[in-house]
Amino acid sequence: xxxxxxxxxxxxxxxxxxxxxxxxxxxxxxxxxxxxxxxxxxxxxxxxxxxxxxxxxxxxxxxxxxxxxxxxxxxxxxxxxxxxxxxxxxxxxxxxxxxxxxxxxxxxxxxxxxxxxxxxxxxxxxxxxxxxxxxxxxxxxxxxxxxxxxxxxxxxxxxxxxxxxxxxxxxxxxxxxxxxxxxxxxxxxxxxxxxxxxxxxxxxxxxxxxxxxxxxxxxxxxxxxxxxxxxxxxxxxxxxxxxxxxxxxxxxxxxxxxxxxxxxxxxxxxxxxxxxxxxxxxxxxxxxxxxxxxxxxxxxxxxxxxxx
Amino acid sequence: xxxxxxxxxxxxxxxxxxxxxxxxxxxxxxxxxxxxxxxxxxxxxxxxxxxxxxxxxxxxxxxxxxxxxxxxxxxxxxxxxxxxxxxxxxxxxxxxxxxxxxxxxxxxxxxxxxxxxxxxxxxxxxxxxxxxxxxxxxxxxxxxxxxxxxxxxxxxxxxxxxxxxxxxxxxxxxxxxxxxxxxxxxxxxxxxxxxxxxxxxxxxxxxxxxxxxxxxxxxxxxxxxxxxxxxxxxxxxxxxxxxxxxxxxxxxxxxxxxxxxxxxxxxxxxxxxxxxxxxxxxxxxxxxxxxxxxxxxxxxxxxxxxxxxxxxxxxxxxxxxxxxxxxxxxxxxxxxxxxxxxxxxxxxxxxxxxxxxxxxxxxxxxxxxxxxxxxxxxxxx
Ligand SMILES: Cc1cc2nc3c(=O)[nH]c(=O)nc-3n(C[C@H](O)[C@H](O)[C@H](O)COP(=O)(O)OP(=O)(O)OC[C@H]3O[C@@H](n4cnc5c(N)ncnc54)[C@H](O)[C@@H]3O)c2cc1C
Numbered sequence: 194x195x196x197x198x199x200x201x202x203x204x205x206x207x208x209x210x211x212x213x214x215x216x217x218x219x220x221x222x223x224x225x226x227x228x229x230x231x232x233x234x235x236x237x238x239x240x241x242x243x244x245x246x247x248x249x250x251x252x253x254x255x256x257x258x259x260x261x262x263x264x265x266x267x268x269x270x271x272x273x274x275x276x277x278x279x280x281x282x283x284x285x286x287x288x289x290x291x292x293x294x295x296x297x298x299x300x301x302x303x304x305x306x307x308x309x310x311x312x313x314x315x316x317x318x319x320x321x322x323x324x325x326x327x328x329x330x331x332x333x334x335x336x337x338x339x340x341x342x343x344x345x346x347x348x349x350x351x352x353x354x355x356x357x358x359x360x361x362x363x364x365x366x367x368x369x370x371x372x373x374x375x376x377x378x379x380x381x382x383x384x385x386x387x388x389x390x391x392x393x394x395x396x397x398x399x400x401x402x403x404x405x406x407x408x409x410x411x412x413x414x415x416x417x418x419x420x421x422x423x424x425x426x427x428x429x430x431x432x433x434x435x436x437x438x439x440x441x442x443x444x445x446x447x448x449x450x451x452x453x454x455x456x457x458x459x460x461x462x463x464x465x466x467x468x469x470x471x472x473x474x475x476x477x478x479x480x481x482x483x484x485x486x487x488x489x490x491x492x493x494x495x496x497x498x499x500x501x
Numbered sequence: 502x503x504x505x506x507x508x509x510x511x512x513x514x515x516x517x518x519x520x521x522x523x524x525x526x527x528x529x530x531x532x533x534x535x536x537x538x539x540x541x542x543x544x545x546x547x548x549x550x551x552x553x554x555x556x557x558x559x560x561x562x563x564x565x566x567x568x569x570x571x572x573x574x575x576x577x578x579x580x581x582x583x584x585x586x587x588x589x590x591x592x593x594x595x596x597x598x599x600x601x602x603x604x605x606x607x608x609x610x611x612x613x614x615x616x617x618x619x620x621x622x623x624x625x626x627x628x629x630x631x632x633x634x635x636x637x638x639x640x641x642x643x644x645x646x647x648x649x650x651x652x653x654x655x656x657x658x659x660x661x662x663x664x665x666x667x668x669x670x671x672x673x674x675x676x677x678x679x680x681x682x683x684x685x686x687x688x689x690x691x692x693x694x695x696x697x698x699x700x701x702x703x704x705x706x707x708x709x710x711x712x713x714x715x716x717x718x719x720x721x722x723x724x725x726x727x728x729x730x731x732x733x734x735x736x737x738x739x740x741x742x743x744x745x746x747x748x749x750x751x752x753x754x755x756x757x758x759x760x761x762x763x764x765x766x767x768x769x770x771x772x773x774x775x776x777x778x779x780x781x782x783x784x785x786x787x788x789x790x791x792x793x794x795x796x797x798x799x800x801x802x803x804x805x806x807x808x809x810x811x812x813x814x815x816x817x818x819x820x821x822x823x824x825x826x827x828x829x830x831x832x833x834x835x836x837x838x839x840x841x842x843x844x845x846x847x848x849x850x851x852x853x854x855x856x857x858x859x860x861x862x863x864x865x866x867x868x869x870x871x872x873x874x875x876x877x878x879x880x881x882x
Contacts, residue, residue: 417791488783
């Protein structure tokens, strides 16, 4: 048990922080609801931060640390699938990697665009296809802070991949957990700053206990989400991964409501960037069946499948 | 970052499990139903802790000079996890090894150490903690029990309440007012419970017989040398003690053990196929894991010699959430356990419901997190 960053991990996160400085503050925008920047994507690809999993000295925990750190940014950038699932694919896709669960293929898919490599999860097996323009519809007006697109239907011609579906699900869940932990940390920091600053009744909103306690509880949950994500990343064990994703999804549901509430009207307008974190959480919180779906996988992994 | 135990740590855990298997009686689970401060458990704990001490397993995390093995905080955690998961066969003595002993080592006079440490390290002593008063619970600094210097003695008058173990304890770690300043007017006295003028009355409680008491002090006299630290130093000393107390109780481990027990009972009788029950159980497990890891993050820092401050309250609140959910899960899915068919689960419930109150209420922990972790502006007073 050694829960501090290794010196390699410290070096990588420091370098990442230095690289991310231009994207730390939220951009002023109206539509679409998300912030993305090709320059950020290019810088990330060039610096190799998403290739850490392949290095045996770094591995999946370092990948989860990078994913968590990136999610704190107001900008959305595809990292989780590339860093955690990319290494399982065997080739080096040019575009982003997208994840589709056949049970929920109608859900908007993050980063889906032409030439994206789409990995498809079914209980029976894992397959993939490379997206072409006729297969999906971009959704620029979606209320999510990711670039998303919807599949017209699941393509018939899928290339089977030699990947264990349980392992794909676990890595997807680790990615979700790490990304949610970072998004939640970003959203909490942004909300805490606002309520410390904004005065009503002659004092900062943050001095009212109804608000302080809910933010403190959010902190406790988010801290748990971080550590669960890291511990799940360490072995990509299906049980731990499902618990991590479960805790993250429940925390996302509880916190996004409160955080917007504490911003009042400002939380509903684009004057404040809170939605750049929370409206990513809202999409992530439902993937793979959401909290209940993760809970089912956790129960199967921890206590064996339901009998009877 | 590495989440694996070392081989040596695994072996240490196994040694503890073997020890517990050898030294708790067959009917232990029924036994553990008695409150932790009950006569039955206190008597059993003397024998159990005595044997633990002989096997060097009572205070292995203490410095070598005073009877420990100098093992790191991870070993203390493994030790506490195994004891708590087994229903705490050390009874009230867990307090001795977690914080009373370490506090005496840090702040005690040579006389205190010589008088009190041997009883603790041999597993025979029982202490009680005289902090709360009828008018002073969360607002501990408002306490009014007074100690007046009279010649070479302090004369104590006042009342304590909800005092665990007071019925059988030999010594009280007592907070009294020696000055007017809210915090700097409080001192600690180590008071033998057989001193004339002390009256103890039991208060029946949900958590079991023999545990909670009120303690009255009427012209109780102890020598000035019974004072721990300087006059007015109590607040500083108990800040140190309480961090040890908060991290020393791995309630998440007992909570998880209770959850696993409940799931296995439900499975055995075919009641664990229902999706709703399975989902609820997984939700509870995720809170137990979150609490365990939040605590581990702090233990790791302590093991590296860092001081852990307000984050202890955050880990503590995570533990409270886990405890509550386990207790609710059992009450909902296995209510017959609370009627007595599964004593281990009943025992968990009785101890679990305390998590958000004793040693600082849940809301107090949240206040600390808000001010000192999130750095929000403070509440007006
Ligand atoms: C099983 C058990 C064993 C105990 N053992 C001991 C012992 O051995 N020795 C000892 O000295 N004491 C002991 N106590 C007492 C314990 O320390 C107190 O119960 C605790 O400090 C809370 O004080 P109180 O009960 O007076 O609650 P109060 O202070 O009356 O508070 C009641 C509730 O009000 C809320 N509240 C209080 N303050 C605030 C605030 N500032 N902001 C928001 N909400 C607030 C909280 O929800 C709190 O639970 C024990 C308690 C229990 C349950």
